[in-house]
Amino acid sequence: MTRTLLIVGASGRAAAASAVRAGWQPVVVDLFADEDTRAMGPVFQCPLEEYPHGFIALAERAPPGPWMYTGGLENDPDVVEAISQSRILYGTPPDVLKRVRDPFELAALVPMPAMRRFREPIEPGSRWLRKLLRGAGGFGIGDWASPLDEREYAQEFLDGESHSALFLCSERWPAELIGVCSQLVGERWLNAPRFRYCGNIGPLPMDDGLAVELSSVGEVLRRLGVRGLAGIDFIRKPNGVRVLEVNPRYTASVELYERAFGVALIGHVVSEWFFGDPELKDRPRSTRICGKAILYAERTFAVPADHPWRGPDFADIPTVGSVIPAGQPVVTLFASADTEPECRERLMELARASAPR
Numbered sequence: 538m539t540r541t542l543l544i545v546g547a548s549g550r551a552a553a554a555s556a557v558r559a560g561w562q563p564v565v566v567d568l569f570a571d572e573d574t575r576a577m578g579p580v581f582q583c584p585l586e587e588y589p590h591g592f593i594a595l596a597e598r599a600p601p602g603p604w605m606y607t608g609g610l611e612n613d614p615d616v617v618e619a620i621s622q623s624r625i626l627y628g629t630p631p632d633v634l635k636r637v638r639d640p641f642e643l644a645a646l647v648p649m650p651a652m653r654r655f656r657e658p659i660e661p662g663s664r665w666l667r668k669l670l671r672g673a674g675g676f677g678i679g680d681w682a683s684p685l686d687e688r689e690y691a692q693e694f695l696d697g698e699s700h701s702a703l704f705l706c707s708e709r710w711p712a713e714l715i716g717v718c719s720q721l722v723g724e725r726w727l728n729a730p731r732f733r734y735c736g737n738i739g740p741l742p743m744d745d746g747l748a749v750e751l752s753s754v755g756e757v758l759r760r761l762g763v764r765g766l767a768g769i770d771f772i773r774k775p776n777g778v779r780v781l782e783v784n785p786r787y788t789a790s791v792e793l794y795e796r797a798f799g800v801a802l803i804g805h806v807v808s809e810w811f812f813g814d815p816e817l818k819d820r821p822r823s824t825r826i827c828g829k830a831i832l833y834a835e836r837t838f839a840v841p842a843d844h845p846w847r848g849p850d851f852a853d854i855p856t857v858g859s860v861i862p863a864g865q866p867v868v869t870l871f872a873s874a875d876t877e878p879e880c881r882e883r884l885m886e887l888a889r890a891s892a893p894r
Contacts, residue, residue: 542627542803543599545592545620546607547673550574550853551792552803558795559804564599566592567607572854589613596620603627605765605806607787611638612671627806629785633762637785640670640690646761647754647780651693655685664694666732673784675722678732695779697772701737701790704755705806706763712755714748715802716740718790719877720770721830726885728833728892730864736830737790738880740797750778758783765806766791793827796873828880830870830888834861838893845891867893 542561544552549565553574556563563578570582581595589609593616596604603625610617614631621631629637636642640652653659659681667689669677681691699720705713718739722732729735743751751771758767768788770781791802831853840855846868847854853869861867870891872883 541600541602543596543602543604543624544607545596545604545610546786547588547609548853549580549607550577551789552605552607552787553577554852555787555791555795555801555803558801560801561803564602566595566599569853570856571852572856573852589616592616593619597623605787605803608784608789609673611784611786612673628765628787629763629767633764634785637758637761637763637783638671640692640782643780643783646757648777649692649780650695653685653691655687655689657691659691665691666694668692675730675733692781695772695774695781697774699770699772699781700741701768701770701788702751702755703766703768703788703790703794704758704763705802706755706759706765706767708764712752712759714752714755716794716797717743717747717751718793724830726888727830728835728864729831730833733833734789734831735833736828736869736884737793738826738828738877738884739790739793741826741877747773747778754778754780758785766802789829793829796827796871797825825873826875826877826880827873828871828884830872830884832867832870832888832892834863834865834867834893836893837861837863844893850887851891 540561541564542556543564545566547568549567550571550573553563553565557577565574565580568583568585570580574580581598583591583595604620605627611634614634618631644652659665665681667679667681667685669689685691699722700717701720702717703715705715718737721736722734723729724735727735763785766787768784771778795802839860840857842857850871851868870884870887872880872887874880874883
């Protein structure tokens with residue numbers, strides 16, 4: 538009997554591939570309906586103008602079975618609640634989302650940069666960023682230079698390299714730190730808009746001090762009710778980790794850990810609901826560094842039939858003839874190497890060779 542897993546979010550391709558590796562049949566509802574997503578099973582494409590509430594009706598067309606969500610839906614607990622009325626949710630429930638996505642509530646529990654609410658005074662002489670309360674993937678982030686509106690908050694800018702950490706959170710077991718990746722943000726060689734997420738490289742080595750700090754953050758999230766795979770974005774300062782944001786769902790970096798460790802992490806998420814034992818026992822370790830990079834469109838163009846994005850180095854393949862506006866994602870690139878700098882260089886070479894002409 539085929540086990541169906543409904544995957545809903547802005548892009549479902551990576552989670553669908555993980556589901557396939559874990560022995561599930563994915564059914565995807567997302568914004569792109571890319572070629573490689575369609576190759577794995579049924580896909581329902583949501584028009585951008587109907588996002589995110591258009592997901593609800595499309596999810597009703599999918600076969601019965603459990604479901605999970607990917608990036609973007611952490612900002613819409615009402616959509617998560619609606620779809621969960623008729624399906625088991627493998628992930629963080631909507632009431633918990635409202636708490637962990639509130640940066641001010643979270644700042645009372647984990648170390649974060651200084652923040653200011655709408656209409657709270659901001660001290661001159663220091664650098665601040667304006668961020669959306671319902672942002673994701675770097676959308677809506679910019680330098681603070683004018684009053685905020687009610688949809689925004691200000692976060693103190695911290696110098697340092699951006700990283701992400703991935704956790705597996707369950708009801709019965711302590712949160713497990715799966716690993717750490719560096720983040721690619723606003724990279725010019727990917728034509729990415731400033732502050733926009735555009736990839737990860739890892740998993741990276743961790744010293745014991747960092748592992749302890751991150752594990753304590755993961756345990757806070759678990760105790761708040763975060764379930765399944767979840768991530769944080771953070772910067773490490775001399776006085777400790779500072780959490781920039783929590784992503785309480787399947788994250789974009791998951792597939793890098795799967796490539797490095799040779800596991801299907803969605804299978805371990807499912808085991809929490811079925812067997813109450815999600816731990817990654819005897820996980821193989823890898824010294825190989827894996828990277829993914831999202832190439833953005835420098836100009837608006839229609840995808841040609843002779844596009845170069847074929848083979849294992851590419852994913853999220855757009856449909857031939859589709860029009861991709863300037864500043865939007867085109868395709869995802871993959872590379873691996875023995876070190877992080879080598880992996881980044883290989884991604885850069887691939888981006889140069891495969892950029893739209």
